[in-house]
Amino acid sequence: MDDVIADDEVRVVVFTGEGKSFIAGADIKEMDGCVGLDIVNYSRKGVEIFRKIELMTKPTIAAVNGYAFGGGFEFVLCTDIRFACSKAKFRLPEVTLGIVPGFNGTQRLPKCIGLKDLTRLRRRERRSSGRI
Numbered sequence: 001m002d003d004v005i006a007d008d009e010v011r012v013v014v015f016t017g018e019g020k021s022f023i024a025g026a027d028i029k030e031m032d033g034c035v036g037l038d039i040v041n042y043s044r045k046g047v048e049i050f051r052k053i054e055l056m057t058k059p060t061i062a063a064v065n066g067y068a069f070g071g072g073f074e075f076v077l078c079t080d081i082r083f084a085c086s087k088a089k090f091r092l093p094e095v096t097l098g099i100v101p102g103f104n105g106t107q108r109l110p111k112c113i114g115l116k117d118l119t120r121l122r123r124r125e126r127r128s129s130g131r132i
Helices: 002-006 037-057 070-077 094-095 105-129
Strands: 013-016 021-023 060-064 066-069 081-084 089-091
Touching: 021 060, 021 070, 037 070, 060 070, 066 070, 070 089
Parallel strands: 013 060, 021 066, 060 081, 066 089
Antiparallel strands: none
16 A cells, blocks of 8 residues: 555556455454454554555545445445445444444444434344344
């Protein structure tokens, strides 16, 4: 990311995925057994990278062509412009496990969609999954 930021020839940055997902997010099983500082350090790394994207002076575009779950959804929220194909799906599945999104998505999401739409989204999710 630092190379892209420093490269004056790069005028805009487009992020996209390949296959079924844009970014599927973290593998929750990978975090099994992590406690305390392990989790904090994992989250800090993500926050640092996402903040670089958010503060980049070059325009950033997310071209979402599939699943953007968890950290993938939070990543999308860091970009300036977001495009999604009809197959795109956005979700923060960690909240159904009682885990707070770790890369500041809870702060970015209401800024992107507004509190009214966030409330509507939470109600719909609660009806469909019984959680949130």
